[in-house]
Amino acid sequence: MPALRKRSVPPWAQCLLGMLLALCWCASAWAEDRTFEESSADLDFEIPEAEARKLIEINGYLEAAGTAYGRDKNSLLFQQKYIGQDLDDQTYAGDLRAKIEAKAQGDVALAYVRFKAEEQRDAEGWNADGVLEEGFLAFKPTPSLTVEAGKRVMKWGKGYAWNPAGFVSRPKDPDDAEETLEGYGMVDADFIKSFDGPLQTIAFTPVVIPVSEHFNKEWGKPGSFVGAAKLYALFLDTDLDVMFLAGDEAESRTGFDFSKNLTTNFEVHGEAAVVFDHEKPLLDSQGNVSVDRYDAWSFLAGLRYLNSYDTTFILEYYRNGLGYSQTETTEYYSYVEDALAAYQAGNKLPLMKSRKYSQAYSSQNAMEDYLYLRVVQKDPFDILYFSPALTTIVNLDDGSLSLSPELLYAPVTNWEFRLKSWFFLGAEDTEYGEKQNDYRVEARIRYYF
Template sequence: MIYLFNFALILFSSVAYSGEYDDLGFDVESFEKKTIEFKGYARIDYTFLDTSVRDKQTSLNEFNLQTDIDKYVFDIHNDLSIYYKTDSITKESSSHFVLNSLTQTFGEERFSLEVGKKVERWGKGYSYNSLAFFERQKDPIFPELAREGFWMGEAQMTKSLADSAIKNYTLTVLGAPRTKDNDYLFSEGAQSNYGAKIYLLIWDIDFDLIVAKDSYGTDLSLNLVEGLEVHGEYGKLPNSESYLLGFRYQSIIDTTIVGEYVDTHQDGRFHYLKVTQKEPFNWVYSNVYLLYTKNTDDDSYRSFLGVNYDFKNGLVLDGSLLKNTQGKGIKALVQYFF
């Protein structure tokens, strides 16, 4: 009788559980892998700056489209942007097309070969990278805008190890021809640049060592304690050298603080600080942030106090008050993802 009661109880609880979230649905078939997949965004970025001389209004509008083709031997990724810029001072507007990347990848999990125009991200810094040997240097305030890569060929081999201090390693070898837009990365007279990078996950530390034709460098990143990451990098180019030291702290209430000190020797030394509070006052999908950079050599600075909100339909709004060495103003960003 007791067994019968238990059986009935289990049956009842199962019936009670099932169906509770049936109305939420999950059409998983719509997420099946397709031969061609698209994604992208449209972005309107407006800035008003009140300087001591006159007002300045600029806008940078972008339409971005990314395509992935995966069929037979074809594994092609394409990323392109169309820009439209306006400037109230020069009274000029311009539009241009940028092929950010176009790559074909061969290979599998342990070995791959990639050829084409590619964005190569080396280094651990948020605001700057001493190891940007094969990439465009990013704006510390808007690192996401450095989307355009360089033409290159790259081979990569990865290996995981069991019962070892080194948990896994990746060896990357690449070569890039000199073109008119990557000229500054090459030593005088060189028509190509090539390099190798070894990445190790060793004792829970991310470690890279890089040797290129006329440059070399290293970086590392590790968690000192739960929520506190520290990182550093050093790079030597033919005509310059730089290093960066930084940390990223994440609190239990979703406060994130990123701080960095950069010494580029050539362009000076600067501090970078970004404090972000995620979902303040339970205002979900929002962030409030403070961003501050200062060049300690010439005392120039830029600061932003802003808020952004990620809507449920792919729309992201970001508004901020800005203050820099030239003056103060506002910045508004509207971005729609599809």
């Protein structure tokens, strides 16, 4: 294990100090803004709204989907999980899903809730699940201040497929990056101030995430808490953010992001983050367990381009500093192979040990270097409401990849039909080559209301 780095001031203290300084600055700016508003109150006059705002809005969707999975029985990870079981080469699942969101809004207050329910039928039978993705109250006494409390999804970071600086959000699924996520219970605020000049807007967002037995358990023990903050600036038409996070048990981290429209149809973005004293568990080919402790740097660079043929290109490179190197992953696969041989010889302990670490090594994008490309064509061959797409994720460390063609058709108002496939390609001892499935095909019908 490498020696720990000594610091005169620990990272979490640095983060909290930066948060406090930024909070003081923004509070001062907000107070000045309030003074100006009060002094100019006699100049206020009513402007009729172009459209009456609805007090209550309810919408969402209903969805039915069927999925076929092609099992890769030669995969080490498949054998690790299902050894000794006689399973078919293919398996199928059916899903019924519903997502409902409701919003009640007044002059200074807002209540919002989004709930997702799902019932799935697979080889093991029916399985029902429901989750409150978001549910919060917001209070906006002035245009410069908003305070929120409840379960929130905070969209930090500018990446499309990944967000290394998205400290207070759950990780996206790069295969369906636009799907909504489940939030965390928190209290947050937004202080906003506008200017004339190169610096057009500045905003400060402090966040407190408490931990109890019933929510936010991912962040630590009950009674602990996490503090985070984001400082935003719009400078020379460029979006800039700086983020901090520290907590009683959470790993301290800091990061930044940016986004800039170079032309109307061409945007570039990026983000970077460092997690201080990150602990990464390791299992080598001999079954030795160790912990690598280091400052984990991650970053992302990407672009989005729309050409004259209505083709959208999204390209991103992601360096995952929390991930495993090719050597570390190969060591793990080697141990799994030996554990399977030991199991056949009557010794189950090595296989049980390998399974204990399988989630860390086989989670989505668990290695270090990735390239993401998504191409979407709108209305090809003059077929209205038709949007075919192709997405690929390449593991640059081992050369394996996933390939996802997609057909999306919405010929009728509020109805959407999608057919999407995922193919996992790679040699032995590679991330996508050792996936439990060779492919997945999903047909989906969604009705919006």
